[in-house]
Amino acid sequence: MQKLNVTEINKTDEKYVVACKHTLSEEEIQGIKAGERMLVDSDGLAFVYIxxxxxxxxxxxxxxxxxxxxxxxxxxxxxxxxxLGNNNLIELSQLHAELDFLLENIEGNSNYGEELETAVREVFLKTVE
Structure with missing residues (x-):
């Protein structure tokens, strides 16, 4: 497992492009594909796309x-x-559906920890109430 930290997200006309910090070779990048699932890192206050x-x-x-x-x-x-480098773009497929699922499960669920739940509510659930 290798962690890639998102450094910025930029909007173009029709999509958002995620930039990340990594040390992958061009050969490694060629074989990477979307995992179509997400996790939550409660301790690190992060959403993790696989x-x-x-x-x-x-x-x-x-x-x-x-x-x-x-x-x-x-x-x-x-x-x-x-x-991931030299215009090698990978679609983060199923990200919206996975985020829907996680947000629904995090709200009111103490299993994720109060700090994460509060932080998520402040950013993602502010218009839901």
Missing amino acids: LEDASQFYYLAFEQNSWSELYEAYKTELLLVVE
Whole structure:
């Protein structure tokens, strides 16, 4: 498992492009594909999108400092892609559906921890109440 930290999310005309900090070679990047699932890192206050190749998983970590941009992309339902180098874009397929599921489960669920639940509510659930 290798962790890739999101550094920024930029909007273009028709999509959001996620940039991340990584040390992957061009050869490694070529084999990576979307894992189509997300996890939550309660201790690190992060949403984690799974990328994978034939031999391992890569955790694309959307830490709390990227949540405002992630929320904008989520509410507009525009395509999100991660750029891993030299215009190699990978669609983060199922991200909206996975985020729907996680947000629904986090709200009012103490299993995720009060700090995460409060932080998620402040950014993602502010218009739901």
